[in-house]
Amino acid sequence: MKARIHVTLKNGVLDPQGKAIEHALGNLGFGGVDAARQGKYIELDLVETDRDAAHASVDEMCRKLLANTVIENYSIELE
Amino acid sequence: MKARIHVTLKNGVLDPQGKAIEHALGNLGFGGVDAARQGKYIELDLVETDRDAAHASVDEMCRKLLANTVIENYSIELE
Amino acid sequence: MKSAVIVFPGSNCDRDMAVALEKVTGVKPTMVWHQDHDFDAVDFIALPGGFSYGDYLRCGAMSARSNVMTEVVKRAAGGVPTLGICNGFQVLTETGLLPGALMRNAGLHFVCKDVKLSVENADTLFTADYMEGEEILVPVAHHDGNYFADDDTLDELEDEGRVAFRYLMDVNGSQRGIAGITNARGNILGMMPHPERMIEPALGGSHGRKLFTSIMNRLG
Amino acid sequence: MQKIDDTEITPEIVKEHGLTPEEYERIVGAMGRAPNYTELGIYSVMWSEHCSYKSSRFHLKKLPTEAPWVICGPGENAGVIDIGDDQAVIFKMESHNHPSYIEPYQGAATGVGGILRDVFTMGARPVANLNALRFGEPNHPKTKHLLAGVVEGVGGYGNCVGVPTVGGETNFDPSYNGNILVNAMTVGIADKDKIFYCAAAGVGNPVVYVGSKTGRDGIHGATMASAEFTEDSEEKRPTVQVGDPFTEKLLIEACLELMDTDAIIAIQDMGAAGLTSSSVEMASKGGVGFELNLDKVPQREENMTPYEMCLSESQERMLMVLKPGREAMAQAIFEKWELDFAVIGEITDTGKLTLTFGGEIVGDMPINSLVDDAPEYERPYVATPKREVADVPAANDLNKAVIDLIGGPHLCSRRWIWEQYDHMVMGDTIQRPGGDAAVVRVHGTDKALAICTDVTPRYCFADPVEGGRQAVAETWRNITAVGGTPLAITNCLNFGNPERTDIMGQFVGCLEGMAEACRALDYPIVSGNVSLYNETNGSGILPTPAIGGVGVMADSSKMATIDFKRAGDVVLLLGETKNELGSSLYQRELFADDEQNPSAPPHVDLALERRTGDFVRTFIESGQVDTCHDLSDGGLIAALADMAIAGGMGVNVTVENDLPLHATLFSETQARYLIAASAEVAGAIRKKANEAGIPAAVLGATGGKRLRVNDGAVDITMNKLTKAHAGWMPNFMANAS
C-alpha cells in the first residue's frame, strides 16, 4: 500500500519559503499570485495491506518523525 | 483559484532525504516501510478564475522556477 | 584584470571573495548589486557563496532567475570567464550554464571542514597554475553540495576533461566525487569548495591561491 | 474588521499572566485605575522575571562593571569595550532555554537571531557567534533529539546570516534532562565613534518600525521564559517563534547601511515582548513618551488585536527613532533590502506609552511605572553548606580510566557539532574550534580577538562561590592560553527557581565568586542575561552561570594553539598540582559522588591565577611559545591527550611529586598550563618561573606514537586514543532523529 503524506505549516506560523516564492514569482512577472505556501510531500511504500492498521501506523510515524507537530500539520492519504 | 503543486524527484535521482526517512523510521521501530521519497508541496492562491489559463500559467511557473526539471518532476492540481 | 563580484540578497562570502581577489591579484573587484544588471564590462565575473534569497525553494533557484543573472548568463555564454563558488556553483547549475544539480548532502548535515581535492584537469583557465593530479586542501561549507547528473552527462564531463576538481574523500555523496566542473568552452567553473578561504597560512593554508593566480596569469 | 480584545480582567486572567495579586494591586495603584486587557498584557511582560530581573537585580548590582577600557557596561543591548585604534568590541550572551526544549531547531535558531540583533543594534558588525549548550544525560530518551535539533538550529541560522560560529561548550548532566540550556553569544566590531544606543529623544521625532511583519508568534514568550516547566508545558507549543535568517541578514546590512548616515537617534531590537519592551525601554531611557498607532504596524496576519501586536515576538524586527526629515532616505535603504519600513508613531512629552488603534486610545500607561515600579525582590536565601574535602581512590586500571574519560561524553571531541557550523565565513577565523579559545582577526589588521565560553556547573553546585570564581577564571585562562589579554566578560546566569532559598543561595554564591574573580583579574562584566526557573517538576538544574570572555592580541601571528608541533619539544607544566579530586570529572565519572552532598571542588587562588597567566602570556606574546594549553576538566592527563591528539604525535612524560599518581593525572587544580617548546626556550622559562616563584616542571618530550606517563604507568597508542576521542559523539549521534 502507498501512503501519501502532506506536511504543512500551521496557520500563523511564519513561512519564509512561501513568502520568498511569492516574491520570486512576482519578480518573474507572474502576477496574480495572492499567496504561496510551501510544505513537504512524503510517499511511503508500505508492506501493510490493512487500511486501518496502515493509517494508524502512518499516523504514529507522522507524530514521531515526519511532522514537527509544534509548528506543522499533516494529512495522510492511502491508496 | 487554488493550485496544488507536487514537486518530486525523477526516477533514478538519488533521494538522500527519502533514504534518511527510511532509515530513521527503521530505527524508531517502524518495520514494513519499503521505500520513502520526499518531495515538495506548494500551494498557490491565484487570482485567475479560468482553469485553462490558470493551468497554463502555473505550468510555466513550474518550468521557470518551482521545479528544477534536471532532477524533478512536477504535477499540478487546480481546485 | 577587472573583475566583478555579484552580490545577491543573502550572499555572505562576497566580501571573502573580494578580499581574496584583491590579495592575490592586487586589484579590487567591483561589487555588483543584483539589481545593477547593466554593470560595466569586466574581464572576470565571480558568483560568491552564501544563502542567496535564503536558499529557499532550492539553493540558487531564485538568484538564477534574477535580472543580474540574465546579464551574467549572456556574458558568460559569450565567453567572459565566470567562477561560481558554493552558492555560486548552485546558481550556475540553476541557470543551466553548467549541467547537473546540487542536492542535499548525503549525510543531511551542513558540513564545514577542510577536504582533500585532486586537481583533475590542470589545463583550464582556472587551474593552469596547479599540476595535474595535485592534491590540495580546501574547505567546504555547505548543506547542498551533493553533485548529481545523469550518467550520460557524467561520462561527457569526464571524457571532455571538464571535471576540474574531485574530492579525495566522501564529503557529501557527490556522483563520482565531483567537486567542480567547467562548461564545454572552458570559461565557466563551478565548485563547492572555497578556495578563497585558503589564501594565507593564517587561515590554514594557501592552496586556494593558485586558482586566482591561474585566472590572473591567463587574463593579465 | 478591526478587533479590540476587551477580555474582562479577573483574578484568573491576572494569574495566567504570571502576576501575583500584590503585583496587580501595584499596577492599579500606578495607573490610578484598573488596566484593560492590553495594558495588563503589557505590564505582565514588562514585570516578568525575564524583562524586569525582579529576583536578580538586587544582586546584579554587586558585580564589577568598570575598567578604563569599558565604554558601556550592562544596561544597554550589549556591552562595549575599547580595543584601541578607534575600534570597539560589542558583545553579549543570552539564553533561549525553554523555547529550545519545546522546539530545539527553532528555539536555538531564534536564540542566535536574537543575540545577533542585540549586537548589531548598537552599530557593530557581528564577527563571531558562540554557543554554550547543556543537555541531559546521554542515555535520556530526549537527549539525542534535542542535541541534533539545537545544533542544526544554531547552524541553520548562523550559517545563513554568514557569521562564523567559532566556539562554545557542550555538557551533559541529568539535571538538564527536562530543561536543556541553550546560551548564545555574539561578538561584533564597531567604530568607537559610531556606537548606537537606545535612549529616545526629541519630541515629535518619528518612531520607525523595520524588518519583518508582525504575526502572532511567541505571544507570552517572555512570561513562558520565566515560568517553571511542568509536564503540560508541552501544550504551550504554538508560542514557538520561527526564525528567518535570510531576513536577518538583510536587516544587518540595511541597519549598518543606515548607521553610516546620521539619521538614527536611537535604535533597539524587538526581543522578548517585542514592540512593547522595545518602545518602553527606548522611552524610559530617554525620559520621553511614545505614541504609537498600531494600525500602522506591518502585519502578517489578519485581525490582529492590539494585545497581540504589543506582545508578539515575531523575529527580525527593529524599532528606531529617526531625525526628522530622514524618513525617505531611510525608507529607500530598507526598500532596497526588501524589508518593511513604517513610521508607526512619534515621541511625546507625556511620559506615557499611548497606543491608538482604529482611532481609539487602547492603552495609556506611565512609562516609569512600567519600568521603575516593577517589583524588586530581595529573595531570602540559604548559603550552600561547605563541603568536605574528598579522598578519591585510585582507579584499578589507569589506561582504561584515561580512555573512558577522553573517549566519553564529557571530554570527547566536539567536532561533530562544530563541523555543522560555518566557522570560517568572513575569512578571519585564525583559530578554529577545538582549542582553548577561538581567535578571530579584526578585519584588515594584525590584531585579533580571543573568545571563549566556560563554566563548570558541578563546581557551582558543590560550592557556588568557588564555582563562580572558577567560571570567570577559566575563560581568563583560556584566552591567556592562546596569547590574548582578557578584557571583559558577558554572562548568562542559568538557575532554578529563585523562590527556593537553596537555589537563591546558589545564585548569590555564584555571583559573589564571579565578582571576586572579576576584581582580581581586572576583568569586568559588561553585559549579560539571567534565566531563572530552569526546572522541571520541582527539580532544578545545576547552577550554571555561563561566562563568555573576550580578549585581544596585538599581533595575531604570535597566537598559540594546543597542538604539539615538533617532535622533541620539551613539555613544561606551569603551576602546582594539588590533590584536588573533589568534584572532578574523574571522581564523578569513576566513583559516583554523593549527588546531594558532593565533595569540595578545587580552590581558585585568584592572585596565583593572575600571576601564572600573566607569566605565560609574555612568552606567547614575545613569540617564544606557540604551543600552550590550560588544564581544566580531566586535569593533566586530559590536557596532554588534547595536545597530542591535536598535533597527531605522542608524548612521553615523567611526573615527580608527593601525590599518588592518579591525583597527579586527574586532579583539577586551577591556574595551570602546559607548554611545549624547544629545550632552550623551556630552560629559559623554567629559570624565569623560579625567579617569579611560579612552580615549573619539565615533564618530558613530544614525539612517538604513544601517550606515555612514568615509564608505562599510562601507555596508550595515539591511534587508540585518537579514535576514542573522535568517535564518541559521531557514534552517539548516529541515527539521531
Ligand SMILES: Nc1ncnc2c1ncn2[C@@H]1O[C@H](COP(=O)(O)OP(=O)(O)O)[C@@H](O)[C@H]1O
Ligand atoms: N557547542 C559548541 N560549539 C562550538 N564549539 C564547541 C562547542 N562545544 C565545544 N566546542 C569547542 O570544543 C573545544 C573544547 O571545548 P571545552 O572542553 O569546553 O574547552 P576548554 O576546556 O578549553 O574550555 C573548544 O574549542 C570549544 O570551542
Ligand SMILES: [Mg+2]
Ligand atoms: Mg582550555
